[in-house]
Each structure stands twice: as structure tokens, then as C-alpha cells.
Amino acid sequence: MTQVSTRKISVQSEFVPQKKRQSQFQLKAHRFARNKAAVIALCFIVLLVFCAIFADYISPYDYAAQDLANKLQFPSWRHPFGTDNFGRDILSRIMRGGRISLLVSACAVSISAVAAVIIGSIAGFYGGTVDNVIMRVTDIFMSIPGMLFAMTVSAALGTGIMKTAIALGVCSIAPLVRQIRSSILLLKDQEFIEASKAFGVSNAKIIMKHIIPNTLAPLIVQISLRLGDTIMAISGLSFLGLGIQPPTPEWGNMVSAGKEYLTTFWPMVLFPGLSIMLSMLSFNLLGDGLRDALDPRMKR
Amino acid sequence: MEILNIKDLKISFNTDTGVVEAVNGISLSVGEGESLGLVGETGAGKTTTALGILRLIQCPPGEFVKGEIFYKGQDILKMKDQELRDMRGAEISMIFQDPMSALNPVMTIGEQISEVILHHQKCTKEEAERQMLAMLEQVRIPAERAGEYPYQFSGGMKQRVIIAIALACHPKLLIADEPTTALDVTIQAQVLEMINALKRTNHTSMLLITHDLGVVAESCEKVAIMYAGEIVESGSVADIFDATAHPYTKGLFNSIPSISKKMDRLKPIEGMMPDPGNLPTGCKFHPRCPFASDLETCAAEEPIAYEVTPGHFVRCHRCRSWVEELKVERGVGV
Numbered sequence: 001m002t003q004v005s006t007r008k009i010s011v012q013s014e015f016v017p018q019k020k021r022q023s024q025f026q027l028k029a030h031r032f033a034r035n036k037a038a039v040i041a042l043c044f045i046v047l048l049v050f051c052a053i054f055a056d057y058i059s060p061y062d063y064a065a066q067d068l069a070n071k072l073q074f075p076s077w078r079h080p081f082g083t084d085n086f087g088r089d090i091l092s093r094i095m096r097g098g099r100i101s102l103l104v105s106a107c108a109v110s111i112s113a114v115a116a117v118i119i120g121s122i123a124g125f126y127g128g129t130v131d132n133v134i135m136r137v138t139d140i141f142m143s144i145p146g147m148l149f150a151m152t153v154s155a156a157l158g159t160g161i162m163k164t165a166i167a168l169g170v171c172s173i174a175p176l177v178r179q180i181r182s183s184i185l186l187l188k189d190q191e192f193i194e195a196s197k198a199f200g201v202s203n204a205k206i207i208m209k210h211i212i213p214n215t216l217a218p219l220i221v222q223i224s225l226r227l228g229d230t231i232m233a234i235s236g237l238s239f240l241g242l243g244i245q246p247p248t249p250e251w252g253n254m255v256s257a258g259k260e261y262l263t264t265f266w267p268m269v270l271f272p273g274l275s276i277m278l279s280m281l282s283f284n285l286l287g288d289g290l291r292d293a294l295d296p297r298m299k300r
Numbered sequence: 301m302e303i304l305n306i307k308d309l310k311i312s313f314n315t316d317t318g319v320v321e322a323v324n325g326i327s328l329s330v331g332e333g334e335s336l337g338l339v340g341e342t343g344a345g346k347t348t349t350a351l352g353i354l355r356l357i358q359c360p361p362g363e364f365v366k367g368e369i370f371y372k373g374q375d376i377l378k379m380k381d382q383e384l385r386d387m388r389g390a391e392i393s394m395i396f397q398d399p400m401s402a403l404n405p406v407m408t409i410g411e412q413i414s415e416v417i418l419h420h421q422k423c424t425k426e427e428a429e430r431q432m433l434a435m436l437e438q439v440r441i442p443a444e445r446a447g448e449y450p451y452q453f454s455g456g457m458k459q460r461v462i463i464a465i466a467l468a469c470h471p472k473l474l475i476a477d478e479p480t481t482a483l484d485v486t487i488q489a490q491v492l493e494m495i496n497a498l499k500r501t502n503h504t505s506m507l508l509i510t511h512d513l514g515v516v517a518e519s520c521e522k523v524a525i526m527y528a529g530e531i532v533e534s535g536s537v538a539d540i541f542d543a544t545a546h547p548y549t550k551g552l553f554n555s556i557p558s559i560s561k562k563m564d565r566l567k568p569i570e571g572m573m574p575d576p577g578n579l580p581t582g583c584k585f586h587p588r589c590p591f592a593s594d595l596e597t598c599a600a601e602e603p604i605a606y607e608v609t610p611g612h613f614v615r616c617h618r619c620r621s622w623v624e625e626l627k628v629e630r631g632v633g634v
Contacts, residue, residue, distance in 0.1 A: 191398055195465075198393070201389075209407070210404050
């Protein structure tokens with residue numbers, strides 16, 4: 001009748017030193033800080049966000065200013081990342097492009113997270129026919145390759161920042177729904193949920209106050225991993241010409257513009273490519289670090 | 301006045317492998333301020349009965365086949381969802397077996413106690429917090445620990461927090477489902493004492509589910525012994541402990557080591573609890589009963605409750621014939 005596994009966990013948890021009255025947050029932050037890779041990743045992300053927000057003030061040149069006399073310049077002190085085929089400063093364009101990438105991926109992930117939490121909670125909590133219908137629909141969505149799905153949706157919606165965000169958001173709903181449903185299925189048979197029912201708490205309140213806060217940790221991890229994936233997907237779409245259109249700078253379309261010069265002038269592909277790679281890597285490392293810090297089973 | 305009255309309740313579960321009859325026509329009643337101990341082995345249907353009273357059994361696969369559960373004259377089985385939610389926690393409350401998993405790990409204990417108060421009483425947050433702190437004091441947990449999370453408490457303290465939640469709205473009936481099973485012996489005594497004291501001050505009735513006869517002796521007035529979904533013997537504590545009639549109850553007492561008597565070996569009850577999906581015919585206990593071979597009726601006929609002395613009921617063919625013989629003898633003797 002008692003769940004052996006959960007009991008073990010909570011028994012262990014009693015050995016956390018009680019004299020230090022650390023809040024949950026402090027405890028987790030402390031644990032996160034010990035993961036060096038994750039901290040570096042977090043610093044890089046903070047830098048990216050800072051550049052994206054203040055791109056207009058801190059970038060050395062106007063991202064759109066053309067200077068055809070100085071086109072295709074290799075990196076130098078004047079242009080640290082060089083200039084592109086229209087003589088625009090690549091560093092300034094990367095800073096500005098980061099804004100688009102981050103904004104779109106934040107929007108896309110918010111859309112999918114909100115939708116997935118609602119759909120996943122309903123499926124997991126109520127079970128039965130509702131669950132079956134929702135899960136079969138997600139199965140259908142998941143059987144379509146992600147990139148292909150994103151291309152189809154954005155082809156249907158058209159290009160543009162908001163439309164790309166919606167396209168990418170919609171296609172990452174299905175895997176997230178699965179994630180959330182599974183963590184809710186685990187939770188819903190726990191005794192404290194039954195206890196809340198025995199104390200007369202309504203279903204809606206149980207979902208809002210007991211179930212969702214308990215799924216928050218895996219959800220945060222998923223969100224940070226998704227942010228990385230989505231940056232990749234935006235760049236992919238833009239590279240193919242389906243996402244953000246030039247002249248708006250975006251890492252993907254910058255790589256796309258530079259591919260013609262790949263053999264003769266590498267900075268046009270290298271720097272935006274590196275930005276994509278590093279930001280995706282950072283979000284993944286951050287996600288890993290968060291998972292280790294937030295996992296209740298890891299108490300050391 | 302009777303606060304809870306269960307009449308011929310039958311609960312079964314329809315599983316893929318067949319119908320599991322968890323509770324088979326039990327009847328019991330709990331008076332105001334009274335404590336009833338429901339004793340039985342694991343799988344006897346005690347917890348199912350408790351969850352049934354609160355209508356917390358998932359239907360399907362569960363099914364209330366027949367019977368009635370009256371709480372203050374109102375049939376719980378006929379209540380609407382809203383009425384049920386208003387009743388749970390405020391009128392009938394439950395203490396769960398395992399304090400380790402009955403608290404939400406991501407909410408502070410203070411929030412968890414206030415939640416129930418806020419839910420049932422139309423009051424402000426401040427008022428709920430005041431009541432919450434008073435409740436914590438009653439279970440002897442320092443008020444400054446209200447902002448801490450369950451993992452920062454020991455097992456016994458967690459169980460006291462659960463008691464505080466269960467009693468926060470002063471319910472009329474408290475169902476305690478093996479409240480001390482998951483705790484060690486010294487803490488058990490502490491927790492039991494606390495439940496008894498709070499019960500007395502709040503004048504709460506209690507249905508105490510346990511497999512520990514010692515616990516029953518300490519805190520109950522009436523006892524019902526459950527076996528395979530049936531109540532085989534019921535009566536006052538004195539009836540059950542001093543005038544044990546049913547062979548199963550006798551078996552239970554024989555399985556407890558005694559300090560006063562010299563014993564080489566304990567005498568456990570032979571055999572295993574029957575599979576509730578495939579119960580024996582006649583008396584459910586007959587395959588394990590040391591006296592069953594005397595009587596063919598044991599395997600064929602289901603015994604009905606027989607009143608040995610007023611208030612002391614036994615479901616056993618053997619006891620019935622025995623007592624009747626005794627009466628005849630006495631009648632002849634007089």
C-alpha cells in the first residue's frame with residue numbers, strides 16, 4: 001500500500017542539515033553553482049540577452065549601414081568580426097540578430113509551454129477517454145518530423161517574427177504534452193493528492209496548487225532545453241528562407257547569405273554559425289545544470 | 301446518537317482478471333464521541349472501507365454494489381460532488397497511513413494547513429493563519445516552523461502535521477488509517493496519545509484502522525475484527541479481549557507475544573489470507589480455521605452475525621452451536 005520508492009527519497013531528505021535555515025531557492029542555487037559548465041553557460045546566456053536588449057546602444061556600427069568600399073573585410077581592430085558582402089559590420093549584425101533569435105524562441109517556447117501545461121494536465125489528471133484522445137492526437141503530431149512540420153506551418157502562416165514564433169511553438173507542443181502528462185501520472189497517485197481530496201479540495205485547486213508546482217522542476221529544465229532547440233530551428237527555417245527574411249539580420253539568414261562566399265570569405269559563415277552553436281550549447285548545459293540542481297533525488 | 305452508520309456495504313473492483321470483492325456486506329456504527337477500532341490483516345478491506353466512507357474510491361474500477369453509509373442520517377452514497385467536497389475535511393476527515401507521502405513536498409506545512417481552513421471556512425487569510433498557528437501549537441510544533449517544507453521534519457512530526465490538517469476544521473468524525481504503522485514504537489505512543497487527547501477536547505468520534513490490537517486496547521471503546529471483507533466479530537473492547545469468540549480473533553491474539561506467559565513459540569494462524577478475487581464458499585475463514593473440520597456447514601453455508609452477549613456479535617457456525625449448547629445445558633441445569 002505504501003510506495004516504497006517515494007518513502008526512501010523522503011527518508012533521505014531528512015538528513016539535510018536543519019541548522020542552516022536555507023530556503024528552497026538558496027539550496028538549489030547553491031547546488032547549481034557547483035556545476036561550472038552550467039554557470040559559464042548561464043553567464044554566456046546573460047551576455048547574449050544583454051547584447052540583444054541593448055544592441056542599439058552598444059553595437060559599434062549601425063547593423064544596416066552599408067559601406068561597399070569596405071565589403072568582405074577580414075576581422076581587424078576596426079571590424080572585430082569583419083564585414084559582409086554589403087560592407088555591414090558582422091559583429092553589430094550578430095548582436096542585433098541575437099535579439100530576433102532570443103525573442104522568437106522565447107515566444108515560441110512560452111506558447112508551447114502554456115498550451116502543453118494545460119493540455120498535459122487535463123490528459124494526465126482526468127485520464128480515460130479524454131487522455132486517450134489527446135494522446136492519440138499528440139502521437140499524430142509527433143510522427144511528423146519536427147523540421148518538416150515547422151516548415152509546413154510557417155509556409156501556411158507566412159514569414160515574419162510572430163508567425164515564425166507561432167509555427168515553432170505549435171510544433172513543440174506535442175513532446176512537451178507527453179512530458180507533462182507523464183509527470184502528472186506519477187504524481188496523481190501520490191498519497192498527498194488523495195489526502196487533499198479527503199480534505200475536500202476541488203479538482204481544479206488540486207491541479208493548480210498541488211500538481212503543477214510539483215511538475216515545475218522538470219518543466220523548467222524542459223523549457224531551457226527547448227530554448228536551445230528553438231534557436232536552432234529558427235536559424236534552420238531562416239536559412240531555408242522560411243523564417244526571418246533579410247534585410248532583418250538573423251543568424252540563420254546570415255549563414256545563408258554567407259554560404260556563397262564559403263570558400264573565399266569564411267567570417268560571414270563562421271561567426272553567425274558559432275553564435276548558433278554556442279547559444280544552443282549554453283542552453284543545453286544550462287538545462288543539464290538545472291536538472292541536476294532541481295532533482296529532489298540529488299541531495300548532495 | 302450514532303454519527304456514522306454503515307449498513308450492509310459491499311464494494312468490489314472490476315479488474316481485467318475478474319471481480320475483486322474487497323468489502324462484503326459490512327455493517328458498523330460509530331456513536332458520537334466514540335472510538336471504533338477496525339482490526340484486520342493487510343488486504344482485509346479496512347482501507348477500502350475507509351475510502352468508501354469518504355467516497356474516494358475510483359469508480360470504475362471500483363463499484364458500490366449495495367448498502368448504505370449514513371452520516372448523521374444522510375446517505376453519503378447519494379450525495380452530490382459539491383456536498384461531498386463540503387463534507388470531506390469539515391465533517392469527516394482522514395489521517396493517512398504514511399506521513400512521508402501524505403504531504404505535498406513543495407508547499408510549506410503552514411500553507412497546507414491553512415489551505416484546508418480557507419477551503420471550508422469563509423474567513424480571511426489572516427484568520428486562517430491564526431487558526432493554523434493555533435493548530436500547530438496543539439500538535440506541539442513550534443509556530444516558527446510553519447514556513448518550512450515537509451522534508452525538514454521527521455516522520456513523527458510529519459504525522460503530527462497531518463493530524464493538524466485533519467483536525468483543522470474540527471470534524472465530527474476522524475478516520476485514522478493506520479496512523480502509526482509507518483512510525484517507530486516510541487513515536488507511535490506519542491502520536492496515539494495526541495490523537496486521543498485532541499479527540500477528547502474536540503469531542504470527535506473516531507474510526508481507527510489498524511492491525512495492532514494493542515493500539516485498539518489503548519484508544520478504542522468498540523472493536524470490529526475484519527477478515528476477507530467481512531466483519532467476523534464485533535463488540536466492546538472487553539467483549540473482544542476477554543470473551544474472544546471467533547477462531548480468527550483467537551488466532552490473532554495467539555500471534556502476539558506475551559510478556560507474562562512463558563511461550564516457546566508463537567502460534568500464528570496457518571495459511572494465507574484468501575485472494576479477494578477468489579473467495580472460499582461458506583465461511584471465508586474455514587480453510588484456515590482449526591475447528592472447521594468438525595462441521596460441514598462451515599464450507600457450505602455463510603454464517604450470519606450471531607449475538608453472543610448483548611452487543612457482541614460473532615459470525616461463526618461453531619460459536620453459534622457452542623453457545624446454544626451452553627444455553628441448553630444451563631436451561632437443563634436450572
